[in-house]
Amino acid sequence: MDKAIFTFIDRCVACKGCEIACAVEHSRAKSLFGALAESPHPRPRVRVENAGVHSYPARCMHCEDAACIAACPMGAMTRNAATNAVYVDESKCIGCWMCVMVCPFGSVSADPVAKKAFKCDRCPDRTARGEDPACVAACPTRAMIYATPEELAAHRRQATAMNAAGKPVARVAGNVDLWRSLKGGTQK
Template identity: 35%
Template sequence: MPVTDYHQEMAFFVDMQRCIGCHACEMACAECETNGQESMIHVNYVNRAESVQTTVQVCMHCEDPACANVCPADAIHKDEFGVVHSANTSRCIGCSNCVLACPFGVPKKMEEAELMMKCNMCYDRTSAGKKPMCATVCPSQALFYGTREEIERMRPDSVPVNSFKFGKEEVNTKVSIMMPKGTHQLIVG
């Protein structure tokens, strides 16, 4: 078995306002070997009829993942580093519960393969001390993987936030998004 070298001080920071919709991350994501060369990252227009705003979404790796809780097959697990892994391929029954329950809209159902797949933060790379593929290619640094000190130095007017409110539910995550200074939580609605 390979030796795991996961750098706990490294973290993922997302700033959707920096996304320019170039799809470079999608291409890079398909290089991640844990995805089987399927791109798992989402890039989409927020409201194409009104604006050119695009958004990028990786798995936020929730502290108490809704996807894992609603999985009837116990196929999704969170490891000791807080990484929520893609569905265990031998267990997943392709029911799509996780796809519909994830508050961030992350998991994908591969219809023909009867399998849920999602971003697992390039575990083949991060478990070997490397950066996730998407973060290495993002030209606008909407996706950044590094230490908290690095991001604070680069974005002096922003602060990483990893708490979200969806309806009455508070969701805390391993991945942070960059918010204006003084913000502690993003209330989605």
């Protein structure tokens, strides 16, 4: 399967680094200082939300059977054939907000200035270069990882097995320390 962004909710510390990285990635300048000078300011497509005792970096789930694609009367909501990510073709979007009405996660918003639907595009430029999406790369606690479901499952199995054997766990591909996530704390 294709890669997706997975969240380890207990690791998010609400630093909002993902929000800044997302806004910068979607700026024209693609740098923080350049982005600050742009008008209107580029806005993040990920939002850290309160989730009880935790926080949660909410963004588009790129649903397999995406309600927003079915609902778009302009054919503007599109799936990227290479990455399977769902994105807005701004040349077609007329800002009717039907996608906003049907997204069960509240992850498509109405951009009042551009009058275009606004959502996570999972950073096609970055992933084409083999990099993680900006939010994932920016997260200092690795609360998000970009991996296939199979990779995620394999890594977690490995971490559990290593744990049962009392052996230290190597950092897995992408430098993701799933061990810490499973343990929920630092390893002794």
